[in-house]
Amino acid sequence: MLSQTYTVIHPSGFHARPSKLFVQAASEFPCSVKLIKGTKKVNGKSSLGLLTLGLAKGDEVTLEVDGEREEEALNALGAMLTKIYEE
Amino acid sequence: MANIITGVAASPGVAIAKVFRFNHSSYIPQQETITDAEAEAGRFRQAIEKSKGEIEEIRVKTEERLGAQKAEIFEAHLFLLEDPDLVDSVLDKIADEKLNAEYALHEVTTAVVGMLLELDNEMVRERAADVKDVSGRVMSHLIGKPYASLSGISEETIILAEDLTPSDTAQLDLNYIRGFVTEIGSRTSHSAIMARSLEIPAIVGAGPSAAAVADGALVIMDATEGKVIVDPSEEVLAEYQAKKKQYDERRVQLKRLAEQPSVTADGQHLELAANIGSIEDLDKVLENGADGVGLFRTEFLYMGRNSFPTEEEQFQIYKHVLEKLDGKRVVIRTLDIGGDKELPYLELPKESNPFLGLRALRLCLKREDLFRTQLRALLRASVHGKLNIMFPMIAVLSELREAKRILEEERAKLEQEGVQVSGSIEVGMMIEIPAAAIGADIFAKEVDFFSIGTNDLIQYTMAADRMNESVAYLYQPYHPSILRLVNMVIKAAERAGIWAGMCGEMAGDQTAIPLLLGMGLDEFSMSAGSILPARELVGQLSKPEWAALAEEALAMSTQEEVQQFVKQRRPQ
Numbered sequence: 077m078l079s080q081t082y083t084v085i086h087p088s089g090f091h092a093r094p095s096k097l098f099v100q101a102a103s104e105f106p107c108s109v110k111l112i113k114g115t116k117k118v119n120g121k122s123s124l125g126l127l128t129l130g131l132a133k134g135d136e137v138t139l140e141v142d143g144e145r146e147e148e149a150l151n152a153l154g155a156m157l158t159k160i161y162e163e
Numbered sequence: 164m165a166n167i168i169t170g171v172a173a174s175p176g177v178a179i180a181k182v183f184r185f186n187h188s189s190y191i192p193q194q195e196t197i198t199d200a201e202a203e204a205g206r207f208r209q210a211i212e213k214s215k216g217e218i219e220e221i222r223v224k225t226e227e228r229l230g231a232q233k234a235e236i237f238e239a240h241l242f243l244l245e246d247p248d249l250v251d252s253v254l255d256k257i258a259d260e261k262l263n264a265e266y267a268l269h270e271v272t273t274a275v276v277g278m279l280l281e282l283d284n285e286m287v288r289e290r291a292a293d294v295k296d297v298s299g300r301v302m303s304h305l306i307g308k309p310y311a312s313l314s315g316i317s318e319e320t321i322i323l324a325e326d327l328t329p330s331d332t333a334q335l336d337l338n339y340i341r342g343f344v345t346e347i348g349s350r351t352s353h354s355a356i357m358a359r360s361l362e363i364p365a366i367v368g369a370g371p372s373a374a375a376v377a378d379g380a381l382v383i384m385d386a387t388e389g390k391v392i393v394d395p396s397e398e399v400l401a402e403y404q405a406k407k408k409q410y411d412e413r414r415v416q417l418k419r420l421a422e423q424p425s426v427t428a429d430g431q432h433l434e435l436a437a438n439i440g441s442i443e444d445l446d447k448v449l450e451n452g453a454d455g456v457g458l459f460r461t462e463f464l465y466m467g468r469n470s471f472p473t474e475e476e477q478f479q480i481y482k483h484v485l486e487k488l489d490g491k492r493v494v495i496r497t498l499d500i501g502g503d504k505e506l507p508y509l510e511l512p513k514e515s516n517p518f519l520g521l522r523a524l525r526l527c528l529k530r531e532d533l534f535r536t537q538l539r540a541l542l543r544a545s546v547h548g549k550l551n552i553m554f555p556m557i558a559v560l561s562e563l564r565e566a567k568r569i570l571e572e573e574r575a576k577l578e579q580e581g582v583q584v585s586g587s588i589e590v591g592m593m594i595e596i597p598a599a600a601i602g603a604d605i606f607a608k609e610v611d612f613f614s615i616g617t618n619d620l621i622q623y624t625m626a627a628d629r630m631n632e633s634v635a636y637l638y639q640p641y642h643p644s645i646l647r648l649v650n651m652v653i654k655a656a657e658r659a660g661i662w663a664g665m666c667g668e669m670a671g672d673q674t675a676i677p678l679l680l681g682m683g684l685d686e687f688s689m690s691a692g693s694i695l696p697a698r699e700l701v702g703q704l705s706k707p708e709w710a711a712l713a714e715e716a717l718a719m720s721t722q723e724e725v726q727q728f729v730k731q732r733r734p735q
Contacts, residue, residue: 085479091290092290093239096239119247122249123246128278130283132284134467158475
């Protein structure tokens with residue numbers, strides 16, 4: 077299992093488009109993808125899961141990947157958490 | 164008796180029509196125990212597929228009508244119908260608890276919506292509406308009743324609803340629908356955003372009193388003020404018919420200007436740019452047809468947090484702004500902290516005179532680490548657009564030279580690392596300290612542009628704290644002393660062959676613009692909302708004529724005389 081913490085910088089927070097792209101990318105990986113904010117832990121392959129996390133700009137979020145191709149997933153998905161998206 | 168309801172003006176305009184009340188039925192299914200879980204799951208899957216088909220249809224229509232960006236919400240809806248937290252949860256309930264599909268869907272939706280509404284984040288709470296919209300549609304297929312839709316309306320109406328879902332707003336027929344009023348929601352609700360792009364008046368968050376308005380009642384909605392007048396008198400009606408006409412005409416006029424260049428009556432091109440404080444401001448900048456960004460205050464990047472933004476984070480933001488402006492000039496000002504803007508985590512010692520203390524570039528030169536991080540981010544972003552870098556609060560040449568030296572060092576380092584940096588970055592300075600204004604000719608030889616920051620320039624010239632009410636009378640932008648300083652700066656720039664801009668409040672001021680134009684200012688940077696009126700004004704002004712008039716104004720003795728003079732000479 078690998079994990080790392082990131083800060084969200086997308087101005088309107090991490091939902092809508094960013095969340096969709098993230099979930100799509102996460103779903104490509106065989107390993108499990110979890111996101112943790114505070115005491116909440118959700119399925120990173122579910123946009124509803126991501127939504128309930130309510131990630132806003134400046135929030136810290138921990139990405140936890142476990143299983144096949146976890147290292148690759150951490151790199152790819154981690155970069156998506158700290159990015160500004162065209163909206 | 165006319166009755167007035169107030170709400171949030173979410174999309175401006177005036178509309179007069181009869182009310183059409185619209186609400187989705189809140190169907191609550193009965194809980195039942197089923198025997199054939201397999202068949203029930205199949206029924207649910209079928210409802211999902213039918214819903215997907217309908218949403219896809221709406222998506223295609225919306226894309227045709229409003230473009231791909233506005234249609235994206237429906238991709239998100241389709242996506243929801245594949246979400247494991249929604250679909251798999253319902254299927255689990257059907258399989259494990261032997262629940263009927265309707266009830267399982269109801270339970271899951273209620274739980275998800277509840278969780279979203281609980282969050283202290285407006286944007287996320289708004290998404291609860293998406294979940295309800297999608298799930299309501301699936302439910303309608305399960306129970307075999309059509310999902311309520313606004314697509315069938317065929318007379319002029321104002322829609323009144325508790326709230327409108329994305330699929331509702333996408334189906335508004337603008338031939339008939341004049342505007343809408345919702346009981347809940349805010350300016351950032353999906354329906355509000357949609358109304359702005361459809362350019363129809365909308366008032367949201369009108370509260371429960373809106374629910375009392377009868378179907379078919381005649382209403383006036385003044386969405387410039389967030390007011391709904393129910394059953395107006397003849398007199399009020401006439402008043403608003405006139406207001407509507409005036410508003411619509413003015414809107415067409417200004418809209419036309421948004422796509423036009425900024426040209427004076429005698430054919431001289433100017434740059435009317437926007438001031439921004441964060442990337443959230445960009446939409447307004449583009450909507451108002453700004454010729455560029457004349458001031459991007461980067462302080463916001465540093466404020467409201469507990470640690471410094473990283474180089475990567477800043478790079479992403481600068482890149483985003485440059486790309487959005489698509490080749491138009493973007494002037495980014497390096498960190499201007501200190502004075503009235505504090506950063507707790509910077510742990511600066513208290514100063515007795517912060518406005519005259521260690522602020523802006525002075526601070527950056529003391530805290531080079533901070534400065535270098537920002538410069539690197541800027542240099543890296545420079546290849547994504549037309550970047551201008553501007554240093555604030557320069558009083559003496561050594562500060563400028565030092566800042567430029569550090570900038571060049573970082574450029575060299577990046578290039579050595581193999582990172583691409585634009586070769587055409589313009590480097591300029593703010594003119595906000597009287598010493599810099601008076602010595603503008605000295606600085607002009609070593610920069611590519613000036614931008615006059617009038618708020619500080621006035622405060623420092625008048626020796627009057629702009630936060631202090633008791634000396635507020637000294638804040639006199641049209642005072643001949645201020646005008647002369649501004650004129651000196653513009654003339655020094657002209658002689659050195661560089662451009663001069665202004666990014667203080669004065670640049671968007673209808674009284675100041677004619678004078679500044681006459682003095683020869685090249686770029687005016689203002690809040691986005693002032694751009695179109697400014698463009699309209701400069702289109703009526705002749706530069707040579709105002710050059711002569713500005714000379715006269717410079718010779719006057721008081722601010723009042725100048726104001727009076729401009730008012731008389733300016734086209735009305």
